[in-house]
Every structure is written in C-alpha cells, then in structure tokens.
Amino acid sequence: MYDVAVIGSGVIGGLIFRKLTEYKLSVCLLEKAGDVCMGASKANSGIVHAGFDALPGTLKAKFNVEGNLMMKSVADELGVKYRENGSLVVAFCEDEVIKLKELASRGEQNGVKGIEIIGRERLKEMEPNISDEAVGALFAPTGGIICPYGLALAAIGNAMDNGGELKTDFEVVSIEKEEGGFTVKSANGECVTSRAVVNCAGLGGGKIAAMIGDEIRIGARKGEYLLLDRESGSAVNHTLFFTPTEKGKGILVSPTVDGNVILGPTAKEQADGNVLTSDEGLAFVSKKAGEMLKELPLYNTITSFAGVRAYSERHDFIIEESESVSGFFHCIGIESPGLTASPAIAKYVVEELMAGRYGWERNPSFNGRRRPDYFFKDLTAEQKNAVIAKDPSFGRTVCRCEQVTEGEILQAIRENPPARDIDGVKRRTRSGMGRCQGGFCQPYVAQLIARERGIPIEKVTKSGGKSYILMGVTK
Amino acid sequence: MSSVKVICTECPMGCEIEVLVNGDEISVEGYGCKRGREYAEAEVVCPRRVVTSTVRSSTGRMVPVKTERPVKRSEIFAVMEKINAAGCSLPVRIGDVIVRCVSEDINVIATANVD
Amino acid sequence: MKGNYDLVIIGGGPAGLAAAVAAYDSGVEDILILEREPILGGILNQCIHNGFGLTRFKESLSGPEYAARFISEVEKRSITVLTNTAVLSLDKGKLVTAMNAEEGVFTVQAKAVILAMGCRERSRGALNVAGSRAAGVYSAGTAQKYVNVFGYMPGKRVVILGSGDIGLIMARRMTLEGAKVLAVCEIMPQTSGLKRNIAQCLDDFGIPLYLNHTVTKIEGDERVTGVVVSKVDENRKPIAGTEIHFDCDTVLFSVGLIPENELTKGAGIELSRGTRGAVVTQSRETSESGVFACGNVLQVHDLVDFVSEEAEIAGVSAARYILGGEVKRDAVEVKNGKNILYVCPQLIDKSVGGKVKLFFRVTDTFKAPTVTVRCGNGAVQTKKLKVAVPGEMQSIVLSEETVRGLNGSVEVLVEVDQ
Numbered sequence A: 001m002y003d004v005a006v007i008g009s010g011v012i013g014g015l016i017f018r019k020l021t022e023y024k025l026s027v028c029l030l031e032k033a034g035d036v037c038m039g040a041s042k043a044n045s046g047i048v049h050a051g052f053d054a055l056p057g058t059l060k061a062k063f064n065v066e067g068n069l070m071m072k073s074v075a076d077e078l079g080v081k082y083r084e085n086g087s088l089v090v091a092f093c094e095d096e097v098i099k100l101k102e103l104a105s106r107g108e109q110n111g112v113k114g115i116e117i118i119g120r121e122r123l124k125e126m127e128p129n130i131s132d133e134a135v136g137a138l139f140a141p142t143g144g145i146i147c148p149y150g151l152a153l154a155a156i157g158n159a160m161d162n163g164g165e166l167k168t169d170f171e172v173v174s175i176e177k178e179e180g181g182f183t184v185k186s187a188n189g190e191c192v193t194s195r196a197v198v199n200c201a202g203l204g205g206g207k208i209a210a211m212i213g214d215e216i217r218i219g220a221r222k223g224e225y226l227l228l229d230r231e232s233g234s235a236v237n238h239t240l241f242f243t244p245t246e247k248g249k250g251i252l253v254s255p256t257v258d259g260n261v262i263l264g265p266t267a268k269e270q271a272d273g274n275v276l277t278s279d280e281g282l283a284f285v286s287k288k289a290g291e292m293l294k295e296l297p298l299y300n301t302i303t304s305f306a307g308v309r310a311y312s313e314r315h316d317f318i319i320e321e322s323e324s325v326s327g328f329f330h331c332i333g334i335e336s337p338g339l340t341a342s343p344a345i346a347k348y349v350v351e352e353l354m355a356g357r358y359g360w361e362r363n364p365s366f367n368g369r370r371r372p373d374y375f376f377k378d379l380t381a382e383q384k385n386a387v388i389a390k391d392p393s394f395g396r397t398v399c400r401c402e403q404v405t406e407g408e409i410l411q412a413i414r415e416n417p418p419a420r421d422i423d424g425v426k427r428r429t430r431s432g433m434g435r436c437q438g439g440f441c442q443p444y445v446a447q448l449i450a451r452e453r454g455i456p457i458e459k460v461t462k463s464g465g466k467s468y469i470l471m472g473v474t475k
Numbered sequence B: 001m002s003s004v005k006v007i008c009t010e011c012p013m014g015c016e017i018e019v020l021v022n023g024d025e026i027s028v029e030g031y032g033c034k035r036g037r038e039y040a041e042a043e044v045v046c047p048r049r050v051v052t053s054t055v056r057s058s059t060g061r062m063v064p065v066k067t068e069r070p071v072k073r074s075e076i077f078a079v080m081e082k083i084n085a086a087g088c089s090l091p092v093r094i095g096d097v098i099v100r101c102v103s104e105d106i107n108v109i110a111t112a113n114v115d
Numbered sequence C: 001m002k003g004n005y006d007l008v009i010i011g012g013g014p015a016g017l018a019a020a021v022a023a024y025d026s027g028v029e030d031i032l033i034l035e036r037e038p039i040l041g042g043i044l045n046q047c048i049h050n051g052f053g054l055t056r057f058k059e060s061l062s063g064p065e066y067a068a069r070f071i072s073e074v075e076k077r078s079i080t081v082l083t084n085t086a087v088l089s090l091d092k093g094k095l096v097t098a099m100n101a102e103e104g105v106f107t108v109q110a111k112a113v114i115l116a117m118g119c120r121e122r123s124r125g126a127l128n129v130a131g132s133r134a135a136g137v138y139s140a141g142t143a144q145k146y147v148n149v150f151g152y153m154p155g156k157r158v159v160i161l162g163s164g165d166i167g168l169i170m171a172r173r174m175t176l177e178g179a180k181v182l183a184v185c186e187i188m189p190q191t192s193g194l195k196r197n198i199a200q201c202l203d204d205f206g207i208p209l210y211l212n213h214t215v216t217k218i219e220g221d222e223r224v225t226g227v228v229v230s231k232v233d234e235n236r237k238p239i240a241g242t243e244i245h246f247d248c249d250t251v252l253f254s255v256g257l258i259p260e261n262e263l264t265k266g267a268g269i270e271l272s273r274g275t276r277g278a279v280v281t282q283s284r285e286t287s288e289s290g291v292f293a294c295g296n297v298l299q300v301h302d303l304v305d306f307v308s309e310e311a312e313i314a315g316v317s318a319a320r321y322i323l324g325g326e327v328k329r330d331a332v333e334v335k336n337g338k339n340i341l342y343v344c345p346q347l348i349d350k351s352v353g354g355k356v357k358l359f360f361r362v363t364d365t366f367k368a369p370t371v372t373v374r375c376g377n378g379a380v381q382t383k384k385l386k387v388a389v390p391g392e393m394q395s396i397v398l399s400e401e402t403v404r405g406l407n408g409s410v411e412v413l414v415e416v417d418q
Helices: A011-020 A059-078 A094-110 A120-126 A148-161 A202-211 A230-235 A279-292 A338-358 A381-390 A406-414 A422-429 A442-453 B034-045 B073-085 C014-025 C042-046 C063-076 C140-150 C165-176 C195-205 C262-266 C304-324 C400-405
Strands: A002-007 A027-030 A087-091 A116-119 A136-140 A144-146 A165-167 A172-178 A181-186 A191-199 A218-228 A239-242 A252-255 A261-264 A268-270 A301-312 A318-321 A328-332 A397-399 B002-007 B016-022 B025-029 B052-057 B062-067 B097-103 B106-110 C004-010 C031-034 C050-052 C080-082 C086-090 C095-100 C104-115 C119-121 C137-139 C157-161 C180-186 C209-211 C213-219 C226-231 C244-247 C250-253 C257-259 C291-293 C331-336 C340-344 C347-349 C356-362 C369-375 C378-384 C394-398 C410-416
Touching: A002 A011, A002 A181, A011 A027, A011 A148, A011 A328, A011 A338, A027 A148, A027 A191, A059 A094, A059 A144, A059 A148, A059 A338, A087 A094, A087 A120, A094 A116, A094 A136, A116 A120, A120 A136, A144 A148, A148 A165, A148 A338, A148 A422, A172 A202, A191 A202, A191 A338, A202 A218, A202 A301, A202 A328, A218 A230, A218 A279, A230 A261, A239 A279, A261 A279, A318 A338, A328 A338, A381 C095, A381 C104, A397 A406, A397 A442, A406 A422, A406 A442, A422 A442, A442 C140, B002 B034, B002 C195, B016 B034, B025 B034, B052 B073, B062 B097, B062 C140, B073 B097, B073 B106, B073 C165, C004 C014, C004 C304, C014 C031, C014 C042, C014 C063, C014 C104, C014 C304, C042 C063, C042 C140, C050 C063, C063 C304, C086 C104, C086 C262, C104 C304, C119 C140, C137 C140, C140 C165, C140 C250, C157 C165, C157 C213, C165 C180, C165 C195, C165 C250, C291 C304, C331 C340, C340 C410, C356 C369, C356 C410, C369 C394, C378 C394, C378 C400
Parallel strands: A002 A027, A002 A191, A027 A165, A087 A239, A191 A328, C004 C031, C004 C104, C031 C080, C104 C291, C137 C250, C157 C180, C157 C250, C180 C209, C331 C410
Antiparallel strands: A087 A136, A116 A136, A172 A181, A181 A191, A218 A261, A218 A268, A218 A301, A239 A252, A252 A261, A318 A328, B002 B016, B016 B025, B052 B062, B062 B106, B097 B106, C086 C095, C095 C104, C119 C257, C180 C213, C213 C226, C226 C244, C331 C347, C340 C356, C356 C394, C369 C378, C369 C410
C-alpha cells in the first residue's frame, strides 16, 4: 500500500508528488495519458503572475503571491529556465488608466511588491514596439516567465529520482474507500491501494471527485495561441496584458523563457477537452496582438496550438480535504494563476494539510536538485567539451534549429520521467520545437526512440496511443 | 486529323508543344529544340518515362535507382513491382546494374555510391 | 585539428561543393568544408528523382548522381572535409565555431568564409492551418527523407497542400511506392512548381490539382483522419460553402522554402527582405567583406544547375579576395521595380569588372513581358520573355560596358506591352 497516490501529473500534481518525496513515504503518481503533463500544464501562457489580478482574500490571491516568491528557488533547484521579465498591463484610454489604479490597489492588498503606474513615455522606453495608441501601463516587476511543462517534468523527474513511482496509461475509473485507505482502479484493470489520495486531475477533477461522492463541477475553457520564431524575440520585452474590461481580459503578448514570442489565449467555453485550433480563434489572437504592438512579425509564426483550462464554478481554487471522505484531498479548479501558485499549493497541501496530521517524518536522503541541471546549449565551450569528452553523443547535433544534441535526446529517453514518443522528446529537449518544427530532426529522433526502446520505428508515436508517425516500409 | 497538346518535360522550360496527327503523318509545332520535338512525337506515339525509386539493400540501407533509359509509361507500375521485389548487397557504385531487363532490354541501375 | 584555413565553407551541399572546387581551381588550396550530415551532397541525397543537370551536363541526372560529380571533384583536390559537424556560430572576424563528436567544440579562423547552408521548408505553423495536432502532418521534404533515405511510408492516403516542386515530386514518389494521392491544393491561381512537374508528376498519374484551393482544417485525434479543403477568393480567403472533404491519413505541406540564415544573422550580416538571404554584390560578397554566400541560403533557386553556377562565382570571388586582398567597393544599388519580387544580387560593384547577371522573380504571371533595367531615366538593357511566372526565376545580363557606364542605382522592372 502506498502512503499517498496523486492523480494527475500536471504542474500541481507534479509539484505535490515531489513535495511528498521530501518525506519518508511511498508515493505514486497516476496519469491517464502515455506521458506526464499532457493537459492544461502543457499548453498555457507560461506566465508567473505578480498577483495583482486575483481578488483579495481568495486562495488565488494567497497562493499566487506566495508562489511567485517561491518560483525562483524552485526553478533553480530543478534546473528550469525562469526569468523575471516584469509584466505590463497596458491602457489604451483614460478609462482604462482608472482601471489600472484599481488593479494596483488590489495588488497592494494582495501584498505584491513594486507595482507602479507608468505613463506613455516610460512605457515607450520599456517597450519600444508598443502601439502608439497606448497611454500608460501598470508595471509589476515581479511578473515572470517559465516553461510550464518544463517545471512539471523536472518536478516529476526529481520526485522519481527520490523514490516516487510514476504510472502512466493509468486512467482512474473507480475509487473505493476501504479500511485504512483507498483502492484506485484503472481502465486497464490495474489497482493501486493508498492511505491517502490527492485529486489533481485538472479537467477530470470533477469526475474523480464524483467517484468518492463529491459533486464539484469543473468547466473547460479553450485557449488558442500563436508562437513566433526566436528571431522575433526582441519584438517584446515584458509580458503585456490588455487592461481587463467588462468585455474580457483580452490576450497577452509575451516573450517566452526560451526566447520565442507567445500570443494568446482566446477563452472559449467548451464541453470537452479537445484542443483543436480554429480559424476564428487564431484570427482573433492575431488581430488583438496587432493592436498591442506597432510591428507584429506574424510572418514569423512557427506554430499554433490550443490548451484547455479547467475552472470551478466557485471561481477560486478548490484546495481542501473532502468533507465527506477523510484522507481524500482535492486540488482542482486550478485555473490561472495556477502555474504561479503551484509551488505554494504543493507546500500548503503537503505541509499544512497532510504532514502534521499523518505524522510524517522527513526523508533525510531527499535531494531536491535534479541532474543535470544545465542546458547544454548555454554552456561555455570548455564546459561542453568536458561533457563531450565523457559522452561523444553530446557532440552530435540532431535538432539544428534549437541546437539539441543526440546526448540530450538520449538523456530524455533514459532519465526520469522517460520520454517515449516524439512529442515527449520535444517537450524535454526542445528538439523539433524550433522554426522548422521537426522537419529535419524528426526522422533522427524517431530512430533514437526506436533504438533505445527496442521497438520498430513504425511503432514510434508522435504522442502516445495510436499516433504512429509512419505507416509501414516502402518495400 | 487530331491535335494533342504536350508539355515538354525534357528541360525546365516546359514548352507547350502541339502535335498534329493525320493518319500516319505527324507534325509538331511550338517546340523549342530538337529534343522537344522528339519528345512531343513520342508522347503521341508511345510516351516513355524514366522511373526512379529505391532498392532495399541487404543491410537495410536504401539504394537510389533509376531505369537507365525511359520505359513505356504504361509499364511504370509493372517496373515498380520488379524494383520493389529486388534487393542488392553493398557496396554499390553509380551505374551498377541492380535489376536486369526490367522492361524490354532496359536495366535498373544505382544512382548513388552506397557503402 | 588545424586552427586556421584560408577558406572555410559552411555546408557541403551542391553550393558548398561547387564553391570549393572553384576556389581551389582559382588558386586557394587551403580549404575546409563543414557539413552537418554524415555525407556530402546536402539535400540532393534525398532527391532521387531525375531532371538535374540538364543545363550543366546536358543530361538528366538524379540528385545523388549530380552530387557525386561534384563530390568526386572535391575528392580529387586536397580539400579538407568534416562531416557530422555543426557550425554553432560565425563571428564578425570570420571566426567559425563548430562542434562534432570527435573534436568537441572548436574554432577555425578563416581568411574568407562562404555561406552555403541551404534552406528549410516552411512548416504548417507558418500557415496557421487550424485543426488537430494529430500525427501524419509533414513537410514534403521530411516525407521525402523518410521515403527515399530511410525507406518508410509516412502514410497511405495523402493530400498535399502547395504545389511547390518538392510537393509535386512527392506526389509521384508516394504514388509509385503504393500510396494514393487524393489531391494537390494550391492557394494561388497558378502552380509554384515547374510546368514539367505538373505534367510528369500529376498528369501522368491522374492526380487532381485544385488551384485557388487551400486546406482549411485538419481532422483526427491521434492520426490524421481527414482534411477540409476550401476554394479561396481573390484575397486568398476561404469561401464558405465550397468545402470539400477528403478522408486521408497524411497531409504534406509544400508551401515554400526559406533560406537558413541564422548564422548569417548572428554575424551581423545584412539580409534582404525579398530573398531572405544576405544582401550581396555580383561577387556574392555579403555586407561583411570576405564573407560570401551562394545557393539556397542566398536565394531559393528552382534548379541546382543555377546553384552550382552561383557557387562558382562565390568560390572564384573568395579566392580573389584571399589572394588579392580587399578592394574598395564602388557599388550601385539594384532596386526592385514594377512587378518585381526581388533581384539578386542587390548591389553591383563596379570595381569587380566583367558582365553581371541579375536574377529576379516576378510578382505575378505575365504573358510576353519586357524586362527593363533602368539607370536614371534611361533603359540600359531590355529583354523580351515568352512568359514570366513567380515560380520560375528569370535573369538578365548587363554587359561589361553597360556596368562600367552605370552612374547610379539601377532598377529592374517587368511590363507587358499594351
């Protein structure tokens, strides 16, 4: 029997999983997909919010501000790229400037440091490419950017290195409360027993809650994005938001931590988790982004994608033990700023809700640092040569656009959590994420996956399931 | 009398050539060169194509091949079947015969040096 | 590993190979070619179809055969080649940083550098085609590599978006290897590939070509299951109600090539908006003296024969630079006039001497147009064409005397006589 089973391997489940391995526990992470972090954490804006947006007194406000303060050290330990680039909420008329003042005072109540309202001149200095229509902005220096799936992957990998167990392709279909714990059953008939269960199932959070009799409605909202080539990385410095109005929040325009520019998201209610992009959605994003910037290099678009965010009808995070079933914890309805809040939520759930209550002991051999905690591309020539001397595969470039080496790809396939498909390698290494979108490197990555996993190349998938990249041999 | 329009594939110019057929008599108009004229005539009488493909070698490496001369267009898929059934051992050099007499007396030859 | 060479050539494809041979034969023997793939030849290695070399060798060669002719010329000369070697950066001072498994990261100081990195395909993302991210969406060149080099079928029922030459060639290749190609869609009213490829790749096999059509949606959860194709209006916008549905498992994109100039940008070399390659003189010298560019990294060519020709110019010019030193430029600008998409070279350096061949592409289809090169108010050269289409590169030559007489910038324009 496990001490804790965590359902869902997004950034919330992942960081809770890791936090649990700081204690002497046996822990497992259950994921229905073939790889970790396949839901909302895979496809979102990657923004570390400063914390002026959430209403004071909400869990969102509390965990946003706490999470923001924790993010740098968490990213550091896990070797995840993070940059405090600062956020700007841009006003395009005097009415919007009034709204900015409201946001600023909300931010102060929430305890956000350094917020100020700036005028047109200062804004132009900070963002030379800002639209001439902009009249001012709210500047939050503590806003940042991070790779969301990078954070989840690293946390899960680190937890596994510290003894946590991962079970992918484990779609939970039933949960039975029994004497001293729970039996969690998968669609394949596999059973896991655990003393406590944490529900971090994102979009599926309501369904999981229903399995123990809790009725929590979780809605789905799709967001579509465009991503621009790193060549256009200098088009924007800070994360730019439109001033929220009655008509909605608009979209954001931001650099990503890897140097691209991200535009989006749309926000459209839908019944399911489909991540299809639409003509209207992508056109809306292009149009809004064009209003924000003087010059928007849309010709440098390298990809578009959609993600689906879960939200609860409480319009706040649901982070609590089930009222009806003791030992079952919900962490669901984690919409924006959930990524920012994730380290604080993990700390709260494990330390405040669980550890004391169960009398857990700290795990003295826990190592919070993940190996290797560097990005090969960013090393100096001497450092690279030291790595290549030990393992020549780091000297072979596979993805030319993002300069990813064979060594890094092999590492992604071998280390925790292992990449099993093309997209899995891509999320871990950035191979195929550049301007040619895998046109050159995919055949090589597919061969490495086939070799390492001992499967024929026709069995290599793009993203698990039956998403085979090839359909047989030519002759 | 009938008239056939032919786009010449002999070179990148892509000349639009008109072939007039009157019983056994064939006349050609709009060609840019002698090769074009011959091509257009052949297109009406019996079109021919060079077939290019690959043969899987004994090591699994693919060897690019072509028919050393154009084969009848109507024979293309029959030729492909023979190419698909063929194998070869390495190394091969450009011009090595990989399949003999794949159509008429035309051979399939390697078009790359593969070690 | 030697730390300096007279000439470093980045890229061992058709451009790099021809440049190396030409430079060597012009008296520079200390040459290093850096190639990222395991073998020389570049993209020609996967272009196993015939039709290469008609201009240059007066015969129809396959890609590997064409490459082999140049590779054997390189092998005959004492030119150093490093394969499996990626160039990481080029500095302003012609210092090249590269990496491979044997040497690790190393630098080479060059007296002159020739950029010959080729180009890449525009991907689906560049077009923003809506729909799913299912497996089975490939650029035509990736499919070509799978089929021709590795011997795998990317799919069995195929729709191709874009009528670029690689897409047309792949329509035939996939058909020959047993796939069913259902349609080739082209958003423009004319194809972007060569006419002969329409004839021998589509018409021969009865593959329908849909002009003024584009893919508006890709369907499928895990693997592609279908696409929606729509007719477009004169603004290239899909017309509602014209949707055609195809059941297919594969979508290939053949929607254009982009010169791969990341190293060029890193070196601070000026790029042209028209070609997306470096701004060069007729010597193919970039804004950085002693750095030359040729082949598809400079401008996307239709034919490898012209790549070789251009690379030889770059090779000879680099040798002249290495042996004779820098000569002060006396350059006039070449501007895009009416109906011209781009002209390459963008500068004519009068100090070089000799005639100058200007390559250009037009913006639209023109029947029997006249090309004019104007300097000031007067025409310095004219040429009648049978037809000019954007998909086919054209050229016009200025004689040595004409070049000598240029007293300011020139403009190339194309007009149809009224």
